[in-house]
Amino acid sequence: xxxxxxxxxxxxxxxxxxxxxxxxxxxxxxxxxxxxxxxxxxxxxxxxxxxxxxxxxxxxxxxxxxxxxxxxxxxxxxxxxxxxxxxxxxxxxxxxxxxxxxxxxxxxxxxxxxxxxxxxxxxxxxxxxxxxxxxxxxxxxxxxxxxxxxxxxxxxxxxxxxxxxxxxxxxxxxxxxxxxxxxxxxxxxxxxxxxxxxxxxxxxxxxxxxxxxxxxxxxxxxxxxxxxxxxxxxxxxxxxxxxxxxxxxxxxxxxxxxxxxxxxxxxxxxxxxxxxxxxxxxxxxxxxxxxxxxxxxxxxxxxxxxxxxxxxxxx
Ligand code: CP
Ligand code: NVA
Numbered sequence: 001x002x003x004x005x006x007x008x009x010x011x012x013x014x015x016x017x018x019x020x021x022x023x024x025x026x027x028x029x030x031x032x033x034x035x036x037x038x039x040x041x042x043x044x045x046x047x048x049x050x051x052x053x054x055x056x057x058x059x060x061x062x063x064x065x066x067x068x069x070x071x072x073x074x075x076x077x078x079x080x081x082x083x084x085x086x087x088x089x090x091x092x093x094x095x096x097x098x099x100x101x102x103x104x105x106x107x108x109x110x111x112x113x114x115x116x117x118x119x120x121x122x123x124x125x126x127x128x129x130x131x132x133x134x135x136x137x138x139x140x141x142x143x144x145x146x147x148x149x150x151x152x153x154x155x156x157x158x159x160x161x162x163x164x165x166x167x168x169x170x171x172x173x174x175x176x177x178x179x180x181x182x183x184x185x186x187x188x189x190x191x192x193x194x195x196x197x198x199x200x201x202x203x204x205x206x207x208x209x210x211x212x213x214x215x216x217x218x219x220x221x222x223x224x225x226x227x228x229x230x231x232x233x234x235x236x237x238x239x240x241x242x243x244x245x246x247x248x249x250x251x252x253x254x255x256x257x258x259x260x261x262x263x264x265x266x267x268x269x270x271x272x273x274x275x276x277x278x279x280x281x282x283x284x285x286x287x288x289x290x291x292x293x294x295x296x297x298x299x300x301x302x303x304x305x306x307x308x309x310x311x312x313x314x315x
Contacts, residue, residue: 004030008311012122012129015115016139016173017202021180021210028147031300031307035147038073038303045075046314050106052076054132055097057083057112058238062274063132063140066301067109067309074306079105083112098124107313113239128312130305135169135239136196140308141273142173144300146181148293149229151300152269157182157211162227162264164188164220165254165281166247167195170233170273175203175214182210188223189216190250220254227264230291231271232256232281248280257283261291269293 004026016024037044052071056064064080071078083089088097098121101108108125110118111132122129131139150156161178163171167189175195178185185203187195194216203214217223224230235251236244261268270282270292278284287294 005311005314009314010128011312012125013139013308013312014118014122014129014131015137016142016176016180017199019180021182021206024143024146024177024180027143027304027307027311028150030311031143031147031304032150034306034310035300035303038306043075044073044306044310046310047071047074047076047106050074050076050313051104052078052107052109052309052313053081053101053105054078055081055083055086055088055108055110055112056132057088057110058133060111060132062298062301063109063111066305067132070302070306070309073302074309076106076309094120095124097121098129102126107309130308130312133169135237136199137173137176138169138273139173139177140301140305141170142177143304143308144297145174145231145271145273146177147300147304148271148297149269151296152293153228158184159228160184160186160226161229161231162186162188162220162223163231163233164223164256164260165232165251166193166235166237167216168233168237170231171195172199174231175199176206179203179206179212179214180210182212184213184215186215186217186223186227188218188220188254190254191218193250194218220260221263224260225263227268229271230256230261230264230268233273234275234277235281251281255281255283256286258285261286271297274298 109130109132115134115136235247
């Protein structure tokens with residue numbers, strides 16, 4: 001573990017674009033190791049005496065609880081800081097917040113709107129900054145997703161993952177992470193809601209070294225055909241509430257239901273980062289059905305993030 005840390009200690013985790021395929025695989029190996037210890041009740045006090053500040057500018061259930069519990073299980077502590085309650089919400093700059101936090105704590109997790117705000121925080125912080133979701137990316141979620149896929153399928157490289165729905169933060173991080181570990185990532189989104197061009201270009205570039213493949217499509221059936229993994233996410237992300245009605249109309253043909261999944265491999269698994277809206281992006285029969293691994297996926301947020309926290313923050 002300590003040898004591995006040389007490559008990771010003190011780094012930020014802002015996007016999976018900053019991590020190589022091998023580094024992502026290392027994080028997943030450390031996560032599996034930490035999970036195993038946890039299941040065997042073997043303590044992992046790698047962050048004794050360390051504190052993580054968690055800044056939330058958006059709501060959260062999983063991210064908040066998994067980071068808080070993760071720090072506790074690693075022997076450290078965490079501080080939940082809602083932007084409503086700290087001076088950041090009253091106009092103190094991101095840069096000053098970063099400078100002050102760096103004098104008190106050992107790492108910062110932030111959930112915010114603009115990727116650039118988080119990058120600004122990281123630029124002015126002397127300690128690791130971890131992305132707990134921005135409008136553009138959600139790397140911790142995708143580390144948990146890859147861990148879950150590896151557990152259920154025994155491998156990552158060569159698998160086909162179909163993401164159906166909005167070309168959002170989840171789609172972006174799946175493109176980045178999946179391409180780096182050699183997966184075939186097929187995204188189906190309506191025109192006007194397709195993933196960011198720069199992210200798609202980065203994902204395509206990553207395929208050259210990994211043997212992965214990236215496709216951006218409009219047809220959900222083409223994406224799901226022969227898929228080992230089917231993923232979707234909400235149609236209206238946090239911050240887009242005013243567009244909700246319009247989005248229901250646009251995305252209805254992209255619902256993950258049994259008609260669509262009949263085109264996947266017979267042993268496909270279904271993932272959703274949650275929270276889910278049954279009857280919108282996915283039907284109850286799929287998310288609550290035998291192919292769904294969403295509860296394992298949610299649990300793996302804890303284990304994947306404990307690996308990230310340890311690699312970035314342990315002495
Ligand atoms: N999947 C996820 O990040 O969930 P929360 O919004 O509840 O943190
Ligand atoms: N795309 C969703 C993910 C929530 C975890 C959002 O940004 O709201």
